Amino acid sequence: NAGVTQTPKFRVLKTGQSMTLLCAQDMNHEYMYWYRQDPGMGLRLIHYSVGEGTTAKGEVPDGYNVSRLKKQNFLLGLESAAPSQTSVYFCASKRAYNSPLHFGNGTRLTVT
């Protein structure tokens, strides 16, 4: 039981490049979330999903897209990376509405 697994762990992009971050959970959780963490700002919600095939915007969705084609996977895409998207990205999942979140170990992304 691996929990929440994020790939890759590190990535460096040039401005304008695209990439996809993968989040996989093996706990059969319904809800999945993508956050970004910047110094002094805590965790800010980008997008989330309440079930397979559904997605919704969080606090800071601009510049990102997501897809939840399979229940266990939640993909975060950057179509045209910008330096402002340099951050640590965390994926999390939870079983039900009032359940606590379980986090992956993060992806550190640098956009130059």
Next chain:
Amino acid sequence: GQQLNQSPQSMFIQEGEDVSMNCTSSSIFNTWLWYKQDPGEGPVLLIALYKAGELTSNGRLTAQFGITRKDSFLNISASIPSDVGIYFCAGQGGNNDMRFGAGTRLTVKP
């Protein structure tokens, strides 16, 4: 959107001292959670609170869900060096997103 104000931003304490941090919100929450994050890792759940007024302990940690549902606090008693890290509060309101405070960075001096 829902905003969480967490304080203090940072604390420097001596080993053995007690610690208190809190979160307040302009909105009502149905669930309050407290997480700890170590360097290079994701946040790990410490305590979950589901009812207004609820007081819950986990070892040396105690947290309370405020009676107005707009605040929560976390206390750590008799701190030890491994308590070092960043502590986050999180709140779940009527919608499906979960919002986090900016964190309290705790440093414990031996």
